[in-house]
Amino acid sequence: MKLTASLRTSAAAAGRGLDFTHAVIGGGVVGLAVARSLKTKLCIEGRERLYDLCERWNIPHKKCGKWIVAQTPQQLEKLQQIHALSNDLNVPTSFIPLPKASTLEPLIRARAGILESPTTGIIDSHTYTHALLGALSSAGADIALNTSLTSVRALPDGAGWELTTRDAATGEESTITAVTLVNAAGLGACEVNNMVLPAERHMKAFYAKGSYFSYSGAAPASRLIYPAPEPDLAGLGTHLTLDMAGQARFGPDVEGGAGDSRVCAWD
Incomplete structure (x- = not known):
């Protein structure tokens, strides 16, 4: 029997009025800048396997790419560190000249620099989840929601x-x-x-709540936009993501944290 937390969580989220239409396929850059080696290895390997699975199973996805933007010299230094680490891991990244960036994405402002991750993408999470459910059932697994x-x-x-x-x-x-x-x-x-x-x-979980903000107009960018990681900032910072229909949203922010009793696992 397979107790699948991801499917159970999807069902629970739907019951709380939450709707997750897409997920980000990480390029192996920002989140792995401080990750342990096993997570780094599995994320990079998993990215390629996930793209391959999407092609074989006809799961809607898009390799839209991601820009990480720096507004200060200190943030640019962080991007340079990420770029060097990415090179060591054979994860493709490159700096976009600011004049070229203004042409490609006129509404995006970066005062110091932009690092591009071309292998970052998005996937239709509903179709993906149901495809996994079908594959598990076909393999004889029991799903206990x-x-x-x-x-x-x-x-x-x-x-x-x-x-x-x-x-x-x-x-x-x-x-x-x-x-x-x-x-x-x-x-x-x-x-x-x-x-x-x-x-x-034993370990203790410290929860933080992240909120997303919808954007009703035309998407201001054609790719994901992330801020440069800040050393004392919880999470990856508020970023711009796109769904499969090209609609933009911003988030998540970070509310609460260690010792904050207002935030629990299901907020």
Whole structure:
């Protein structure tokens, strides 16, 4: 059986009136500037595999590219560091001359510099999620939506895991045994981690809330626009993203943080 947090989260989000029509296919640049090596490796490899899957499964997507803009000399220095790291990782990036940038994107202002990530793109997240659902079902997997994991017990002699789950609608509990347990619980990953590991290795989640702002007019750019990363800024900064229809939105901002009781996992 496969308890898929991504599908469960999509269903829960829909129930709260949220609508995620697209997702960003990361180019392996901004978010990985401070990432650990495993995440860096998997993101870069996953980007190419995801584009390949989109082509094979006819999932709507667009390799629109991304600009990271610097407004100060300090931000430009950060872009130069990202560019050097990208070269080391064989992730394509290049600086766009500001006069050329003004021609390509007249409404985008960058006082110090622009770094381009041409392999960044967007994907229709609804079609992608349903394609994964179909593939899992065809492979014989059972999908348990609205089902929470309540406990995990290691079986003797490394034989696997015993998982206890609870159906949200009926409250009925079930027991599942599995050779391998993958913790892909998203916002609940720390909770699952703490079910498995001893107390001295428990982790605590610190939540922050991000809001997006819609833009009703014509999109001011034809690609994603990100600010240069700031060292003391939570998140990646408010950026401009596009959906598959070319509509723009801005976000996310960051509200709350460590110790802020107003923000919880499902806000």
